[in-house]
Structures are given as structure tokens and as C-alpha cells.
Amino acid sequence: MDFEGQIEAIRAIFRCDRQPAESLARVLMPQRLFAKDILARQGEPSYNCWLVIEGALRVETYGLEGQRQQVAQHGPGEFFGAYPTASVHRAEISALFDCQLLCAEAGKIAELVAGDVQIAAGMARLLARQLDRALDRMVTRITYSAAGRVYAELVALADGRDRIVPSPRVTMLALGANTTRETASRAIATLIRRGIISRDDEQLIIHAPRMLAELIC
Structure with a gap:
């Protein structure tokens, strides 16, 4: 720069x-x-x-x-x-x-x-x-389910975009959501199965941002 x-x-x-x-x-x-x-x-x-x-x-x-x-x-x-x-x-x-x-x-x-x-x-x-x-993060950890926190972490990483590059690791998502890797993995698998997201080694694409947001609970 x-x-x-x-x-x-x-x-x-x-x-x-x-x-x-x-x-x-x-x-x-x-x-x-x-x-x-x-x-x-x-x-x-x-x-x-x-x-x-x-x-x-x-x-x-x-x-x-x-x-x-x-x-x-x-x-x-x-x-x-x-x-x-x-x-x-x-x-x-x-x-x-x-x-x-x-x-x-x-x-x-x-x-x-x-x-x-x-x-x-x-x-x-x-x-x-x-x-x-910071207060938003505290409320998220207190009130959302484990899967909901994973979805909130994805929305935060996307920051209004339809893709996250490079694709976030499940371990990183679990840490950000304050949950286990297994729980985060299941949450991501659910999104892929429903067609809400797709991911590979290079990027994660959000196909249905409204549906993803509705799952944050």
C-alpha cells in the first residue's frame, strides 16, 4: 500500500x-x-x-x-x-x-x-x-444454540458477501462458535445437504443467505 x-x-x-x-x-x-x-x-x-x-x-x-x-x-x-x-x-x-x-x-x-x-x-x-x-458476541454465546453459533460465525465471516475465501476450516468455526469440532461439522453438513452452502478447499459459497440467517437461533 x-x-x-x-x-x-x-x-x-x-x-x-x-x-x-x-x-x-x-x-x-x-x-x-x-x-x-x-x-x-x-x-x-x-x-x-x-x-x-x-x-x-x-x-x-x-x-x-x-x-x-x-x-x-x-x-x-x-x-x-x-x-x-x-x-x-x-x-x-x-x-x-x-x-x-x-x-x-x-x-x-x-x-x-x-x-x-x-x-x-x-x-x-x-x-x-x-x-x-463484543456485546453481540457475548449475547450470541449465551442465547444461541451450538449450531446457531456456527451459522452466526459463517455470517460474520462472509460480512455481506456470498462467499468466504479461503474456505474456513471446521476447527476454526468451532473455536469461533465456542463449540466442539464434531458439532460444527454436523452443522456444516446440514447446510450442505439442504443446498444452503457449498464448499471446497478454495472457497465456501452461500447460496441462500436468508435461509442461513433464519437458522441462527
């Missing part, structure tokens, strides 16, 4: 004028990840924060006995990492798909937020939106 592309992306995410976007672009450096790359490990010092431009990342915690649980997922337009000061990574962060990120030191972003009202307003919107999404 060139400098002009960074400015346009930042303006869209922060809803700000060009000058504040240029200030952010001077401290936000492009970073590319490929699917399955690990960005940060649980327990490591955390000095940076990121904006997601393309792709998706998952956040997973590891218990004392090695059990994994997905606690969040970050997609285009989302902000994550250390802010406003350095901290410790509470979970492992890895690339779900190929990703284009913008990375900066937490302190530098905090200085810009403190000094520019448009950047501050943009950051407030970002964090408020992500809090709302």
Missing part, C-alpha cells in the same frame, strides 16, 4: 479530513500478514496497535492445560492492540486470511488522539463500535 492509499483508508476509517489522516499515516506503517501467520503471542509485551485494512485476524486464549478458545475476531476497519500505553498481550493473535494492516506504537497514536479533535472523535467511534460487537 502506498502513502496515498494509506491516507484514503485512514480517512474512511476515522471519517476525518486529509490533514489528520496524513498525521496518522506518518506513524502508521504498512504490515502484511499471510494466512496462519502469528502476529502476537499470549503473555508477550505489547507495544503496538493496528488497524485492519484487509483480511481478518482471530484472537485466541490458551488455558493452563493448553485448551484454546477464540475470544474475538478483527476485520477491516477495526482497531486493536496496546492503547493508550504499552501492555501485555492477553491472547494469541493470528491471521485468519491474508491481511493488510497499518501498525503504530501505542504512545504515538495516543499523542495524536490527544492533540486532534477529528482523530479523537474517530477513535471514539471505533472503540464504541467494537464494544457493541
